[in-house]
Amino acid sequence: MGFVPDLGKSLPPPSVANRNxxxxxxxxxxxxxxxxxxxxxPPMKSGVHRQFLMATIGWxxxxxxxxxxxxxxAKLDRDMNEYIRLHPEEFAAKEKKTFAEIVEPFHPxx
Amino acid sequence: MTxxxxxxxxxxxxxxxxxxxxxxxxxxxxxxxWLRVGLAFGTSALLWGLLFKQHSTDVxxxxxxxxxx
Numbered sequence: 001m002g003f004v005p006d007l008g009k010s011l012p013p014p015s016v017a018n019r020n021x022x023x024x025x026x027x028x029x030x031x032x033x034x035x036x037x038x039x040x041x042p043p044m045k046s047g048v049h050r051q052f053l054m055a056t057i058g059w060x061x062x063x064x065x066x067x068x069x070x071x072x073x074a075k076l077d078r079d080m081n082e083y084i085r086l087h088p089e090e091f092a093a094k095e096k097k098t099f100a101e102i103v104e105p106f107h108p109x110x
Numbered sequence: 111m112t113x114x115x116x117x118x119x120x121x122x123x124x125x126x127x128x129x130x131x132x133x134x135x136x137x138x139x140x141x142x143x144w145l146r147v148g149l150a151f152g153t154s155a156l157l158w159g160l161l162f163k164q165h166s167t168d169v170x171x172x173x174x175x176x177x178x179x
Contacts, residue, residue, distance in 0.1 A: 010175040013168035016161065041139065049150035056154040060161050067168070 008071035014063065021062030028058030 032051040033043040041047065084091055173179040 009168070009171050012172055013165060016165050046139070049147045049154075053150045053154050056157045060157050063161055063165070 004067055004071045008067075008074070011070055011074055014066040014070060016063065018062065018066045020066045020069070021059045024058035024062040024065070025055040026058070028054030028056070 032054040
């Protein structure tokens with residue numbers, strides 16, 4: 001879970017509200033409610049402190065996960081672009097043909 | 111209570127509608143364990159504080175490294 005090396009610190013950090021945080025907070029909350037349900041307690045009304053704590057833990061993990069994800073994808077993109085820059089012959093633009101040149105003459109049979 | 115259940119062998123015994131032989135008293139749902147409630151909310155507050163602090167550090171670090179501040 002996100003221990004981003006020094007290089008990744010120049011990336012824009014994710015905002016506190018991000019998709020992974022939201023999802024994992026939901027996972028934490030549902031696991032607290034499931035725990036309530038398994039122990040025959042009212043799922044949503046009991047143990048609000050537990051629900052809040054699990055949701056918080058999920059949110060926290062999600063933030064660091066997003067940071068690590070951003071770093072990983074940035075590294076991959078950088079390496080890919082560097083490869084493209086060093087091997088332009090493999091990425092030559094294809095010669096474009098218009099439809100007029102490809103399409104055969106049309107002889108309607110009515 | 112959750113950690114007692116995880117770490118004690120009673121976690122593997124089904125407690126559906128029965129008293130556990132490992133605890134001497136039934137779980138009392140009428141009187142909350144205020145210590146545990148306080149610890150849970152305190153830990154949550156700590157985590158939120160850590161999160162916001164980390165975020166502000168990250169934003170500052172980003173600005174410094176990209177010459178925006």
